Amino acid sequence: MSKVVVVGDALVSAETLKEAAQQLKIPQPIEITSFNWHAELTKEEFQAQIKIIEQGGPTAVTIPEGILEAMADAEYLLVHIAPVSKEMLAAAPHLKMIGTCRGGLEHIDLETVSQRRIQLIHVIRNAEPVADFTVGLMYAATRNIALAHRQVMSGQWPKQFPNDLYKTTLANLKVGLIGLGYIGKLVVKRLNGLGVEVVAYDPYVDPEKIKNEGLKVTFVELEEAFKEADIISLHMRVTPDTTNMINESLISLMKPSSYLINTARPDILYKPAFVAALKAGKIAGAALDVVWEEPIKADDPLLTLDNVTITSHIAGDTIDAIPRSPYLLRDVMNDYFDKGTSDMLIRL
Numbered sequence: 001m002s003k004v005v006v007v008g009d010a011l012v013s014a015e016t017l018k019e020a021a022q023q024l025k026i027p028q029p030i031e032i033t034s035f036n037w038h039a040e041l042t043k044e045e046f047q048a049q050i051k052i053i054e055q056g057g058p059t060a061v062t063i064p065e066g067i068l069e070a071m072a073d074a075e076y077l078l079v080h081i082a083p084v085s086k087e088m089l090a091a092a093p094h095l096k097m098i099g100t101c102r103g104g105l106e107h108i109d110l111e112t113v114s115q116r117r118i119q120l121i122h123v124i125r126n127a128e129p130v131a132d133f134t135v136g137l138m139y140a141a142t143r144n145i146a147l148a149h150r151q152v153m154s155g156q157w158p159k160q161f162p163n164d165l166y167k168t169t170l171a172n173l174k175v176g177l178i179g180l181g182y183i184g185k186l187v188v189k190r191l192n193g194l195g196v197e198v199v200a201y202d203p204y205v206d207p208e209k210i211k212n213e214g215l216k217v218t219f220v221e222l223e224e225a226f227k228e229a230d231i232i233s234l235h236m237r238v239t240p241d242t243t244n245m246i247n248e249s250l251i252s253l254m255k256p257s258s259y260l261i262n263t264a265r266p267d268i269l270y271k272p273a274f275v276a277a278l279k280a281g282k283i284a285g286a287a288l289d290v291v292w293e294e295p296i297k298a299d300d301p302l303l304t305l306d307n308v309t310i311t312s313h314i315a316g317d318t319i320d321a322i323p324r325s326p327y328l329l330r331d332v333m334n335d336y337f338d339k340g341t342s343d344m345l346i347r348l
Contacts, residue, residue, distance in 0.1 A: 126316025131186035176229025
């Protein structure tokens with residue numbers, strides 16, 4: 001009998017995760033134990049818990065009562081953003097695989113997962129919405145859509161903007177993607193359709209595989225991407241290696257006419273260098289869907305700038321992305337069981 005533990009929360013119910021788990025291609029019969037993590041909270045209240053776990057990791061929050069006992073014979077664990085702590089993993093000597101129906105992994109003790117060689121599969125549940133939003137931010141930044149709207153609503157009628165010397169159509173610009181995972185590839189697909197030249201940096205991706213997928217992208221070194229691209233778009237996970245990776249040295253390579261887009265995670269971008277570049281006009285502008293503190297504080301220096309567009313972490317917020325995520329996770333896990341490999345398998 002295959003033992004499965006599922007942990008729902010305020011956004012993804014344990015019932016949905018259980019239904020998805022019942023359809024996994026693992027040895028039958030399946031015994032499923034269900035838990036809920038803060039499922040009683042409102043969406044707004046739950047966002048506070050998400051913020052804590054994203055900033056502090058799985059030990060910064062409490063784990064569901066009784067879960068340690070259930071983990072004793074668990075072979076598979078399915079969660080959304082509920083914590084997968086070191087304590088939980090220590091209680092699970094038979095655990096083979098963790099499936100999480102989101103892209104970020106801040107809620108999982110990755111060090112222990114790596115040491116134990118537990119298979120970890122995630123899904124980019126909102127990949128299509130985020131890819132759409134990323135391209136939307138490229139338009140917003142280069143064509144001043146949001147900046148013009150803000151001024152019009154305050155009674156002004158703007159015709160001049162900080163990037164006036166550089167304004168052109170998107171098809172005339174070269175986009176550099178830093179990270180070419182699932183979302184990055186969807187952005188390439190959209191940009192290819194718009195006739196936009198794309199370069200990319202990702203040392204973990206096989207260029208030949210990308211070519212075989214029909215995507216038109218030129219792979220370059222990291223520094224070359226920052227020197228060449230008119231728009232830099234970030235699509236990396238936060239790890240010790242990528243934290244503050246986009247630093248003063250890289251930003252200084254960007255052209256005065258270039259833009260920086262971030263729909264990934266704020267911590268991959270070194271904030272002081274980024275703000276300084278915008279203040280000094282060393283780059284033309286930026287657009288962010290993620291900031292270092294949510295909600296953004298009233299005294300944040302970003303709010304004083306007239307060359308940055310900021311949205312409230314809504315890139316993946318569509319009505320179908322989160323509720324469907326357990327079934328997407330089911331499909332990805334089953335595909336792995338069939339093929340023995342998956343782009344969604346995390347290699348630590």
